[in-house]
Amino acid sequence: MSEKQIDELSGVETTGHEWDGIQELNNPMPRWWLWTFYATIVWALVYSIAYPAWPLISTTTTGFLGYSSRADVKNELAAAEQAKSAYVEAVKAKSVGEILADQNLRQFATAAGSAAFKVNCIQCHGSGAQGSPGFPNLNDDEWLWGGNIDQIYQTIAHGVRFDGDEDTHVSEMPAFADVLEPQQINEVAAYVASLEGQADTPDLVPAGAQVFADNCAACHGENAKGNKEMGAPDLTDAIALYASGQAAIARQVRQPKHGAMPAWGERLGDVKVKELAIFVHSLGGGE
Known part of the structure; x- marks a missing residue:
């Protein structure tokens, strides 16, 4: 049996471990720390018995107190519904x-x-x-x-x-590419864009007004304010459903999009x- 090694300066027994000539002192753990550590072990054991803790094959231990956080949530939801x-x-x-x-x-x-x-x-x-x-x-x-x-x-x-x-609600705007000439589509697009102050070709607006009156006013109204019974939009509104601007209007006239x-x-x-x-x-x- 090897003799205990005592550090000369502190008079404390060493562990026998040495690094670069420095020996490790075998100081005991503080009593308060040890008792705290032991208390946590006891607490963990009591907790695992009192509350659900240990996993089983298809469930868990229910715990001595029968507590369930899921049951609490269920009860709170039921109270809210009530x-x-x-x-x-x-x-x-x-x-x-x-x-x-x-x-x-x-x-x-x-x-x-x-x-x-x-x-x-x-x-x-x-x-x-x-x-x-x-x-x-x-x-x-x-x-x-x-x-x-x-x-x-x-x-x-x-x-x-x-x-x-x-x-x-049911309404569909016809594809005017099958009804109007390309020039007429450009004209009516310029007219509708002018209602929002965005006409790229103002010279087409007067002719477009006539195309609108002949083909579009029946749904959108003579003043282009729309018709809610038919779902026809107000064309004077600055907020467009699909896109604004004369080119976008012309595309919608040619081949309209229909959302659902x-x-x-x-x-x-x-x-x-x-x-x-x-x-x-x-x-x-x-x-």
Whole structure:
């Protein structure tokens, strides 16, 4: 048995380890540290017995106290649903016009509709409902199918050009490449662009006004303000659905694009559609 080595300066036993002539002292751990370490071991054992901890084949140990964080979340969600159930039933029973007239119910529906919009609508209309090419700006004052609360509800519930809903909005602009001469298309494009002050060839505007009156006014109106019953857009509005400028207008006249919107009524249910309608109306662009 080797003799204990004692450091001459400190009088403390060494461990026998030496690095570059420096020996390691075998100082004992502080008592407080050891007791703390032992306490953590005891705590871990007690905790693993009291709470779910050890994995099994298809589940875990339930713990002596039977605590479950998942059960807590489930209970909290159930309590939240119970708290708002009265409002949900009121939304279900009332029309969108009646909901707007009730301040508390309107606030609830707006908040719920905002959440539903973020889940279902921002992919097309944007997080701020500002739209994108081919998808309407819901903050705008001009609405293709009308912007009062009942019209907004109708559009959300039944969609636009949606084959699965017989009450969907339907309108299609014909391809005037088969109707008008190329020169006439350029003329009417110049006229429509002039309504926004963007005509590239102002000399074609007078002739384009006549082409418009003969071929376009039936849907868009003599003043080009559109027709909400037909979904014909207001051509004097500075915000264009697809693109602005004379060249873009000419392309749309030749071969128009026709967007589609799903009918959300069957997908989300009437309550959620009402909440969405209230929220969209609250953006300020509605009538």
